Amino acid sequence: MAVIRLEIVSPNQVIYSEDISMLIVRSTGGELGILPHHAPLVTGLLPQAMRVKIAEREELIAVAGGFMEVQPDKITVLASAAEKPIDININRAKEAYMRAQQRIEAFKEGAPESENIDITRAKTALQRAAARLKVTNTHIE
Ligand code: ATP
Numbered sequence: 001m002a003v004i005r006l007e008i009v010s011p012n013q014v015i016y017s018e019d020i021s022m023l024i025v026r027s028t029g030g031e032l033g034i035l036p037h038h039a040p041l042v043t044g045l046l047p048q049a050m051r052v053k054i055a056e057r058e059e060l061i062a063v064a065g066g067f068m069e070v071q072p073d074k075i076t077v078l079a080s081a082a083e084k085p086i087d088i089n090i091n092r093a094k095e096a097y098m099r100a101q102q103r104i105e106a107f108k109e110g111a112p113e114s115e116n117i118d119i120t121r122a123k124t125a126l127q128r129a130a131a132r133l134k135v136t137n138t139h140i141e
Helices: 090-109 114-117 119-135
Strands: 004-012 013-020 020-026 031-035 041-044 048-054 058-064 066-073 074-079
Touching: 013 048, 020 041, 048 119, 058 119, 090 114, 090 119
Parallel strands: 004 074
Antiparallel strands: 004 013, 020 031, 020 048, 041 066, 048 058, 066 074
């Protein structure tokens, strides 16, 4: 079966380096499925649970955002942060999620503190936390 190398690097380490069958990502231009021999491409990445297929198996990796470069035999993801499920602190992600959600609610309600809330920052923090919770299969009410 044809494979393509996937390397995910964050500022301080290589998070992932494997031969895979397919990568499914949320790029800034929409969802993309990358197979071996894909045409060269560079795109931005949104915070997400990245789906990595290896033969019949699927792995999820949390990516906080960054860039992806595709070459026919190699995908390089330069992530601001990325984690495999086993490396995620679920409580930390839950707390980040709730903090972001509270900020977004306060902003919507026009609460007194809302003028100090950076709503775009709160929304991306929520997406990063949601990606971490998704890859660890954690549900939050
Ligand atoms: P927090 O508010 O909890 O810091 P964040 O989304 O702002 O979350 P990032 O800026 O995306 O965090 O990441 C900063 C560093 O912390 C990165 O090295 C990232 O891998 C790590 N990190 C963030 N959240 C978690 C988590 N829940 N479990 C493990 N590592 C995490």
